[in-house]
Amino acid sequence: MAILSVENVNKRFGGLKALDNVNLQIDAGTVHAIIGPNGAGKSTLLNCFVGRLEPDTGSVMFDGSSLLGIQPHQINQLGVSRVFQTPEIFGNLSLLENVMIPAFAKRDGSFTMNAWMSVSSESDLRDMAMDMLADVGLEAKSADIAGQLSRGDKRRLELAMCLVQQPKLLLLDEPTAGMARADTNNTIDLMKRIAERGVTMVVIEHDMHVVFSLADKISVLAQGTVIVEDLPENIKGDPRVQEAYLGGAHL
Amino acid sequence: MKMFSMDKKDILLFLCFSVAVLTGPIILEPFGAGYPDLLQKFAIFGIFALGFNILFGLTGYLSFGHAAFLGMGSYTAVWTFKLLSMNPIPAIVFATVMGGLFAALIGFISLRRSGIYFSILTLAFAQMSYNLAYSVLTPITNGETGLQLNQADPRVLDVMFGRDYGAVLPSSDFFGLDMTGYPGFYFCGIVLIICFFIAMRIFRSPFGMMLRAIKSNQNRMNYTGFNTRPYTLAAFVISGMYAGLAGGLMAVTDPLAGAERMQWTASGEVVLMTILGGAGTLLGPVIGAGAIKYFENIFSAFNEGILMGIYDFLPETLQHIMVSVSGLFVGEGWHLTLGALFMLIVIFLPGGLMEGFNRIKTLVTNRTGGGSDGAATPAAAE
Ligand SMILES: Nc1ncnc2c1ncn2[C@@H]1O[C@H](COP(=O)(O)OP(=O)(O)OP(=O)(O)O)[C@@H](O)[C@H]1O
Ligand SMILES: [Mg+2]
Numbered sequence: 001m002a003i004l005s006v007e008n009v010n011k012r013f014g015g016l017k018a019l020d021n022v023n024l025q026i027d028a029g030t031v032h033a034i035i036g037p038n039g040a041g042k043s044t045l046l047n048c049f050v051g052r053l054e055p056d057t058g059s060v061m062f063d064g065s066s067l068l069g070i071q072p073h074q075i076n077q078l079g080v081s082r083v084f085q086t087p088e089i090f091g092n093l094s095l096l097e098n099v100m101i102p103a104f105a106k107r108d109g110s111f112t113m114n115a116w117m118s119v120s121s122e123s124d125l126r127d128m129a130m131d132m133l134a135d136v137g138l139e140a141k142s143a144d145i146a147g148q149l150s151r152g153d154k155r156r157l158e159l160a161m162c163l164v165q166q167p168k169l170l171l172l173d174e175p176t177a178g179m180a181r182a183d184t185n186n187t188i189d190l191m192k193r194i195a196e197r198g199v200t201m202v203v204i205e206h207d208m209h210v211v212f213s214l215a216d217k218i219s220v221l222a223q224g225t226v227i228v229e230d231l232p233e234n235i236k237g238d239p240r241v242q243e244a245y246l247g248g249a250h251l
Numbered sequence: 252m253k254m255f256s257m258d259k260k261d262i263l264l265f266l267c268f269s270v271a272v273l274t275g276p277i278i279l280e281p282f283g284a285g286y287p288d289l290l291q292k293f294a295i296f297g298i299f300a301l302g303f304n305i306l307f308g309l310t311g312y313l314s315f316g317h318a319a320f321l322g323m324g325s326y327t328a329v330w331t332f333k334l335l336s337m338n339p340i341p342a343i344v345f346a347t348v349m350g351g352l353f354a355a356l357i358g359f360i361s362l363r364r365s366g367i368y369f370s371i372l373t374l375a376f377a378q379m380s381y382n383l384a385y386s387v388l389t390p391i392t393n394g395e396t397g398l399q400l401n402q403a404d405p406r407v408l409d410v411m412f413g414r415d416y417g418a419v420l421p422s423s424d425f426f427g428l429d430m431t432g433y434p435g436f437y438f439c440g441i442v443l444i445i446c447f448f449i450a451m452r453i454f455r456s457p458f459g460m461m462l463r464a465i466k467s468n469q470n471r472m473n474y475t476g477f478n479t480r481p482y483t484l485a486a487f488v489i490s491g492m493y494a495g496l497a498g499g500l501m502a503v504t505d506p507l508a509g510a511e512r513m514q515w516t517a518s519g520e521v522v523l524m525t526i527l528g529g530a531g532t533l534l535g536p537v538i539g540a541g542a543i544k545y546f547e548n549i550f551s552a553f554n555e556g557i558l559m560g561i562y563d564f565l566p567e568t569l570q571h572i573m574v575s576v577s578g579l580f581v582g583e584g585w586h587l588t589l590g591a592l593f594m595l596i597v598i599f600l601p602g603g604l605m606e607g608f609n610r611i612k613t614l615v616t617n618r619t620g621g622g623s624d625g626a627a628t629p630a631a632a633e
Contacts, residue, residue, distance in 0.1 A: 093460075
């Protein structure tokens, strides 16, 4: 059953047709990869799911409710978390705080006037955040300031920030870009573990190793349209995909 | 979940702060600042800056209009004196509430924008309030003369409790204790201690953490499921209440309210205090407020006669040149000194005086070799 259903989505930037009648069904509990050359519209598509952009026409339904015309925080509260192409973290705060904050959002909702509580008495949330940091291999740095992390570590931190919310749908925009090989493999393992818990994932990735180790299904986006959608084993040999990736440089 | 769990370090900090405030007349005596009029100013502006810091230091929203709430607090307090009672308690309670309500209104509109647009909006609102206080609102504010007490004021509560001030103009008193001199300072000092405690709770609370997160990355906050507007509005209202309270206390120690309290220079002053002391730190703004009021007191007291005395040892022509040059920086011109001081701080100590203290602390602990882990933790908290 589709948990996310995208129908006839169009998005123009001036003269540029960034999304051209995109249709997509993401099945619950699966990992769905979106691949495609640079500028194909992949990030733009994700932006339409989290309220960063509003499509010109079309519909985006998640778990029975529309994601269009509502605020980003409302979308998150429905159970959608996103990792961005350029990591969006709290650069001035510690890693632990970075992960505790999303945990608060999950537990207390979009606004709570908890000015008289003490963060240090929230041992449950702190333990949860520490476990999550351990999961992504950052527990040793929990007291460090997030802005000083390497790019790869920032990505893993952002992943932890999303995962601590136990989202129903996790959107990942190039989660392993800028990571060393070893870190990439750790991240793949982590994402496999998340997938086993039944979290639905949409992954944009250029690294085909990551895509083929994780994806249950792959959509290929080129010039704003889904040109192919198939199982991973069928995608590799598809001539249209080779074509889209610059005249058949092999995958 | 324990409501009052506080770190040992915080309890220590709070105790030290309280002791420092209460012994202020003694510890500041060697600096020539141990007299009540100046100490009152330290406490009142400390409260103003403490509240301003909850908005600016935590969320990063730079308001240039907080003097409007200060003025609102003063007018409200004087009206409370006139209508209800000369007791300072109702006066400061109403001043706080009115400061908060006014802030809710201005904040609701201004917070639709961020960055420089937010700052300009707050500035515009404050200047509007200032002009209104001078013109249309004269029946309430008494315009240029300023709002004053009158022997014929009703003072309903005082009359009810049979408190009669006779033929003299009453001054604020706390159940018989006159709010001038040391009692006035101790009243303000205790309010400052309470305000510090509340600010400390806010800093250590999840709410405070969310405010810092908004300053750090508001987009991430939205995609993390937070509605940031109510958070910033709450911070704005809290800081408005602090400002209202400070304005109220000004009226308690000197029952007078004028529109100039709302002027943009007063708004700018609290910005300077906060940055000078260290925005986002708990103690910094109070220290910044104290430092500015202290130097204002010293530099503005200089006049030509005193300067002539200082340069007495020089030949006459040189003496006159030196006097006229230094004369630019003292007395009325003390703001020039303040400007220079502020530039030096921002360039060399962007974290304010607190950063300076922390650097010295790190230097000392490294010298003595002990407490290396204390020095290694970033000096973000205090
Ligand atoms: N906010 C915007 N305003 C104008 N044009 C935009 C905007 N966002 C994206 N575009 C354009 O839309 C097209 C698709 O961009 P998008 O970022 O979605 O590509 P992508 O598939 O994510 O590429 P990459 O693999 O490089 O991340 C590009 O040509 C881009 O320049
Ligand atoms: Mg992209």
